[in-house]
Amino acid sequence: SQKIEQNSEALNIQEGKTATLTCNYTNYSPAYLQWYRQDPGRGPVFLLLIRENEKEKRKERLKVTFDTTLKQSLFHITASQPADSATYLCALDPLENQGGKLIFGQGTELSVKP
Amino acid sequence: SAVISQKPSRDICQRGTSLTIQCQVDSQVTMMFWYRQQPGQSLTLIATANQGSEATYESGFVIDKFPISRPNLTFSTLTVSNMSPEDSSIYLCSARVGGTDTQYFGPGTRLTVL
Numbered sequence: 169s170q171k172i173e174q175n176s177e178a179l180n181i182q183e184g185k186t187a188t189l190t191c192n193y194t195n196y197s198p199a200y201l202q203w204y205r206q207d208p209g210r211g212p213v214f215l216l217l218i219r220e221n222e223k224e225k226r227k228e229r230l231k232v233t234f235d236t237t238l239k240q241s242l243f244h245i246t247a248s249q250p251a252d253s254a255t256y257l258c259a260l261d262p263l264e265n266q267g268g269k270l271i272f273g274q275g276t277e278l279s280v281k282p
Numbered sequence: 283s284a285v286i287s288q289k290p291s292r293d294i295c296q297r298g299t300s301l302t303i304q305c306q307v308d309s310q311v312t313m314m315f316w317y318r319q320q321p322g323q324s325l326t327l328i329a330t331a332n333q334g335s336e337a338t339y340e341s342g343f344v345i346d347k348f349p350i351s352r353p354n355l356t357f358s359t360l361t362v363s364n365m366s367p368e369d370s371s372i373y374l375c376s377a378r379v380g381g382t383d384t385q386y387f388g389p390g391t392r393l394t395v396l
Contacts, residue, residue, distance in 0.1 A: 217383060
């Protein structure tokens with residue numbers, strides 16, 4: 169069956185460290201994968217999109233990797249800050265899906281302690 | 283990018299009534315979607331709002347329960363009909379900007395059905 173999975177347990181790290189979140193998928197061949205941040209009671213905020221032919225994408229303190237062999241994306245936040253505390257969602261658009269519909273993982277809650 | 287607004291931001295409704303949620307995008311977009319996020323869960327796609335034609339619903343969602351309109355390229359409505367407590371969720375509007383694969387989300391409408 170098709171699945172997209174993120175770390176189900178909350179990730180607690182110390183301020184200044186690098187947070188690494190994982191997104192694994194099975195039985196999809198996504199054209200690209202997107203990462204979002206969601207704060208409680210708010211809509212998801214787009215962070216980064218990485219395509220199947222890209223290995224890595226960066227934006228300020230954020231870095232995303234995409235390994236289509238492992239069927240995995242890693243999301244890194246370097247020099248983390250308490251303001252980075254939120255739930256992070258990965259979402260993919262399967263190649264076979266012509267309509268641009270996103271399939272979401274369940275999200276990983278990140279807590280950065282001062 | 284696209285800025286998406288939704289109205290109302292939250293509502294408390296009685297069982298058996300209906301609520302219409304409005305979604306406005308600040309620019310013309312190619313595709314608009316409606317998602318539901320139940321408490322503690324990730325996002326689930328309800329339907330794709332098609333301009334000038336009937337919406338395309340995902341498995342488990344039907345037009346009689348969730349009628350959708352999209353009269354132009356920047357506006358859509360979702361109605362939650364004959365509500366029950368199980369419909370208590372956050373309802374999110376999303377739009378895909380033409381020429382990109384990025385999807386943006388509105389702030390959500392938090393619905394509580396008593």
